Amino acid sequence: MSPTPQQRRDARHQLGASSSTPSGRRGPSRGSKKPITVDAIVGTAFGIVETEGYEALTMRRVATALETGSSSLYAHVVNKEDLDELLIGRLCSEIVLPTPDPAAWQQQIMSVCAQLRDQYLRYPGISQAAFAAAPSNLETLRVSEGMLAILLAGGVEPQTAAWAIDSLTLYVNAYSLEFSRATKGGRDWVVSRDEMLGRFAALPDTFPHTKRYAAELTAGTVHDRFDFTLHLMIGGLR
Template sequence: MSVPVPPWRQRAARERSVKQPLSLDLIVRTALDLLDTEGLDAVSMRKVAQRLGTGAASLYAYVRNKDELLELVLDLVIGEITLPGPDPAKWQDQLKDLVRQQVAVLSAHPGIAQVVLRTPAPTGPNALDVSEAMMAILRAAGKSDRVVAFAVDVLALYGTAVAMERTADFGLTEAERHERLTQVQQYFAELPPDRFPTITALLPALMSGTDEERFEFGLSLLVQGLATTN
């Protein structure tokens, strides 16, 4: 007479039977989910393997190390950007839209912008597609090779910096962040005008504007500068 299988073992067997086979795509998406739920510092080969129900050694058949894994996660995120075909009549709007999308997708996954700065030059297929699109827009606008090459770098850096600032909590709650900004404003207001005449005179302007308004100002400044540079 056979011994019945306990219910918990039946459940475990069912879970194993529907478990997805290990693949590079599954590993990268699991790492992204880990980043979204626990933060960049939590992403490790060991933790990703744990979520997949396997050992870390299994992952090394697909990725060399954590740095490569994070680069793949970054490229997955960049793939969320929608790319336009170059239109010389709309090149400024197209550039702005690409940078806005960059900020949006990087901000949607806090911590991933740091990976951009750790990577000398993102070379994943999606990153290359974005660079190709941006350079094609600039070339269609009649910009020189030098301007195109430099501009794509500057625009990417700006978008990354804005995303980092938007997602950095500096270890503060929203209430603490607001209190800190209030303290900064009060500190500036108490500065001696004879030593800092410009800062004190411009204090209302310095403390004005939303994050979005300041981002759009910087973006327009860059694109308008490109409009007068050949």
Template structure:
């Protein structure tokens, strides 16, 4: 049995257990992680042709075609024809990859609307654009659950929303809450309708038959309005909710002196 090594300076045994000065790596996506990533020196990248953008492009293509479960470092490396070690020069793990991928996908949220629109029209334009983007890339919507959205593109989108709502007369606190509630509504509307096509005539026909076949004593309104209810699409639902939210925000701006926050 070997004797434990003593330190050269003091001749004493080193303390047992984990070092107290070691800190855990911040979780990807947190404010601490983004700050640490921005302050660290550029990583060595031996294969110059492989860039972070190329990695994220491959990840997005994989996400669109095969879904979030296929988004692994091995699959991305196979798509790019490189080793997994090459990927780790850009991201440390899948969690970092997802964090960066989601932030880049959110860049559409700060796209510039038409200049002639007022703040309500600009908010509606941006909301529709963001929803359509998520519908084209449904895998992104699934990755947004529980994320903190603190990356550069996410913060640019937040800046844009704050400019709209503070410019309309809301306090910074209310403007932030309004922007978050609008984003939550958009994400919820997309999540709720993933994999559904309410505009499909066959689906409408089946809905009509289903509603009509219910017990009118138990579900009288479904039976009575079967034809109308079967024609309601996810676009109808989204537009009603969007209009209700923006109408409420406009009311807050008109009563800014009595609104909380």
């Protein structure tokens, strides 16, 4: 008897085995297309997110793109949440983890966070999938293991390090989602710094601090603010 999708998912988590075993198609294209595999499903899902955004990603949409029926997908992927986990795991597999260095641990943890951010920004809104993803995918766990090793090497207490990883990844996820939404459909509607300065200058005197510090409030790029927040979070860990 062939393994169920849940059994295949469990095998991926326990052994890191590739669940790319092909199966015959079901539905209108049976026998006329290449067999469906987990890799094909994941690759197609990434293509949909890249061109249409994460909101467009559904199991039905993936099945349509593969010219098959939804039942063909469920032979390999348990559900949409399982697909989300596979996507985040695939992105995490691209993260390069350094050998922990006690003298450079802060720079190292910031580098890992920046890599994760850049992976998410390749696919608009995909960090939404990471919010609910359980830390069970082996590639996702590899990244959290690497982050934990870096923090421990830097002298951070184990409990503090454990909660710091949660806080840092939540911030990276939220930042990436906000950035994707702000740039959705182009930047034509995004207010420029000059326009913001003009708006602040036109405020009534009941906003004295906003008017006086308008330059500071609008300074820097979004990635400057990302780095600032990470420095703020990491700087207090010890």
